[in-house]
Amino acid sequence: MTGRNARNCNKNYLKYVRALDPPTKHFKNCLAAFGVGGLICTIGQFFRYMLEYAGLSGDELAGTVSVILIFFGCLLTGLGVYDRIGRHAGAGSIVPITGFANSVTSPAIEFNTEGYIYGTAAKMFTVAGAIIVYGVFSGAIVGIIYYLL
Amino acid sequence: MKRGNTIFFKKPPRVRSYAAICGSKEREGVIGGYADITLADDMYGESTYEKAECKMLSGAIRLAVEKGALTDGDIDVLFSGDLLNQIISASFAARDFQFPFLGLYSACSTMSESILLAAAMIDGGFARNCVAATGSHFASAERQYRYPLELGCTRPPQSQWTVTGAGACVISGEGGGIQVVNATLGRVRDWGISDVNNMGAAMAPAAADTIMRHFKDTNTLPEDYDMIVTGDLGALGSRILKDLTWEKGYDIAPNHVDCGEIIYKVIEDEFQGGSGAGCSAVVMNSYVFTKMNAGLYKRVLFAATGALLSTVSSGQGESIPCISHAVEFVSV
Structure with missing residues (x-):
C-alpha cells in the first residue's frame, strides 16, 4: 500500500467513508444550543434584575x-x-460563562487523583488554557484596532 | 505449519477456562447474564479508575485460573496488555501473581494477539498453561484519550463508548472443549483516516485484510464459519467491513458479529457501540465461549481490531494505523 496507487485508493476510501458517515445534526444542535444557552442567559438576567432590585x-x-x-x-x-x-x-452549555467554569472545574476534579499540585492545580487549565490565551490575545488585537480608529 | 501469514497448530491448544468481569452499563446488555462478575459501581471500591481497571483485570485472571482448577504454579506465562500508557493495568495486575508476565500492546486487538501468542507458546512446547487477558475502563480511557468526564461537550455521532470490563482465558495443552486451531497474524493497515472519533472506519481495512487472508490461507469461505467475530468496529465499521470483503467476493454479512455493536442493549450515548480492549475480551470470554462450550457454535473466527494511535500522533495530524489478528476456534 505504498506509492501512487495507494494514494488513489485512500482518496476513494476517504470519499466512501465520508458518504457513509452519520451526519452531525446541525439543525437539532443549533436548536438545542439556542434553547439551553438562552435558558442559562435568562437565569443570569433573572439574577441581574433581582440584584438590581x-x-x-x-x-x-x-x-x-x-x-x-x-x-x-x-x-x-x-x-x-x-x-x-x-x-x-x-x-449551548459551552458558550456562556457557566461553560467556562465547567471547563476549569472538570479537569480539576478529574486530576485530583494525582495530588493537589501536579494534579488539580497543574491540570486545571488543560481545556480552558486555550480559551484564556486566545481570548486575551484577540481582546488585545481588538483593543489596538479600536485605539487606531 | 505455516501458510501465508497463518500458523496452523500441530496439536491444537485448548481454551481450558475463561472469566469476564464487566461494568454496570455493560451488564444491562447481552453479556450481563454470562459475565462472572458484574459491577454495580464502576469504581470497584477503589480510589481511582485506573486502580479499578487493574483490579478488574487481576480479578478476571484469578477467576480464570481458579475455574481451570489450576494454581499459580501451574501457569507458565501471562500474556496481557491494556490501553493505558505504559500498560500499567496489566503490569500492575501481574504483581498479584507468582507466574511470569509478558506485556503486550496491541490496543483493542490485545485479546486475539494474546490468545495467538499463548497458543503458539504451548504448541511449540515451551509452556503447558498460559493466561491471555486484557481489559479497559471507560473513565480511564476517556481521561487519557479525550476529555475529563465532567466536561459538558456533545459527542460526535461517529464516536464509540469504551467498554468497562476485563476478560481472561487459560490456554492449555489439554482440558476444555474449545480448540485454537490456527491463527492469522495481522499486518498494519492505514488507509488515511485521521479522525479519532471514527475508529470503525480506520480499523475496517485492517480487519478486512486479515479476514480475507485467513480465508485464502485456510482455503475456507465465510459460510464455513458459524460466526465471524470482530472486536470493536461498531455499527459503521461493520458496515464498511462487509462492503470491503464483499468487493473481493467474500460475503461475510450473514455470519458477521461485532462485539462493539452487540454489547450495549440500548444505544443511547454510545452511538456506534462499544470499543476498547475490554470489549472483545468480555464478549469472547463470557458469551461466545459459553455458547461454544454448549455446542451452539462449532467454528468461530475471532478477529479483534486495534487502532495503534496515541494522543501525540493524532495531535500531530497523523493518520491512524490499525491492526487485526485473527484466531480460529473449533468446539469439540
Missing part, C-alpha cells in the same frame, strides 16, 4: 451576576449534572 448597579452588578453563574457552573459540574446537560445541548 436589591440596590446593586454598574460593574458591581455585572460582576456579581457572573460570580453567581460561575458558582452554579462549578457546583453542577461537581454534582455530575453539567456534563449531562452538555451532552444534549449542542454548544
Whole structure:
C-alpha cells in the first residue's frame, strides 16, 4: 500500500467513508444550543434584575451576576449534572460563562487523583488554557484596532 | 505449519477456562447474564479508575485460573496488555501473581494477539498453561484519550463508548472443549483516516485484510464459519467491513458479529457501540465461549481490531494505523 496507487485508493476510501458517515445534526444542535444557552442567559438576567432590585448597579452588578453563574457552573459540574446537560445541548452549555467554569472545574476534579499540585492545580487549565490565551490575545488585537480608529 | 501469514497448530491448544468481569452499563446488555462478575459501581471500591481497571483485570485472571482448577504454579506465562500508557493495568495486575508476565500492546486487538501468542507458546512446547487477558475502563480511557468526564461537550455521532470490563482465558495443552486451531497474524493497515472519533472506519481495512487472508490461507469461505467475530468496529465499521470483503467476493454479512455493536442493549450515548480492549475480551470470554462450550457454535473466527494511535500522533495530524489478528476456534 505504498506509492501512487495507494494514494488513489485512500482518496476513494476517504470519499466512501465520508458518504457513509452519520451526519452531525446541525439543525437539532443549533436548536438545542439556542434553547439551553438562552435558558442559562435568562437565569443570569433573572439574577441581574433581582440584584438590581436589591440596590446593586454598574460593574458591581455585572460582576456579581457572573460570580453567581460561575458558582452554579462549578457546583453542577461537581454534582455530575453539567456534563449531562452538555451532552444534549449542542454548544449551548459551552458558550456562556457557566461553560467556562465547567471547563476549569472538570479537569480539576478529574486530576485530583494525582495530588493537589501536579494534579488539580497543574491540570486545571488543560481545556480552558486555550480559551484564556486566545481570548486575551484577540481582546488585545481588538483593543489596538479600536485605539487606531 | 505455516501458510501465508497463518500458523496452523500441530496439536491444537485448548481454551481450558475463561472469566469476564464487566461494568454496570455493560451488564444491562447481552453479556450481563454470562459475565462472572458484574459491577454495580464502576469504581470497584477503589480510589481511582485506573486502580479499578487493574483490579478488574487481576480479578478476571484469578477467576480464570481458579475455574481451570489450576494454581499459580501451574501457569507458565501471562500474556496481557491494556490501553493505558505504559500498560500499567496489566503490569500492575501481574504483581498479584507468582507466574511470569509478558506485556503486550496491541490496543483493542490485545485479546486475539494474546490468545495467538499463548497458543503458539504451548504448541511449540515451551509452556503447558498460559493466561491471555486484557481489559479497559471507560473513565480511564476517556481521561487519557479525550476529555475529563465532567466536561459538558456533545459527542460526535461517529464516536464509540469504551467498554468497562476485563476478560481472561487459560490456554492449555489439554482440558476444555474449545480448540485454537490456527491463527492469522495481522499486518498494519492505514488507509488515511485521521479522525479519532471514527475508529470503525480506520480499523475496517485492517480487519478486512486479515479476514480475507485467513480465508485464502485456510482455503475456507465465510459460510464455513458459524460466526465471524470482530472486536470493536461498531455499527459503521461493520458496515464498511462487509462492503470491503464483499468487493473481493467474500460475503461475510450473514455470519458477521461485532462485539462493539452487540454489547450495549440500548444505544443511547454510545452511538456506534462499544470499543476498547475490554470489549472483545468480555464478549469472547463470557458469551461466545459459553455458547461454544454448549455446542451452539462449532467454528468461530475471532478477529479483534486495534487502532495503534496515541494522543501525540493524532495531535500531530497523523493518520491512524490499525491492526487485526485473527484466531480460529473449533468446539469439540
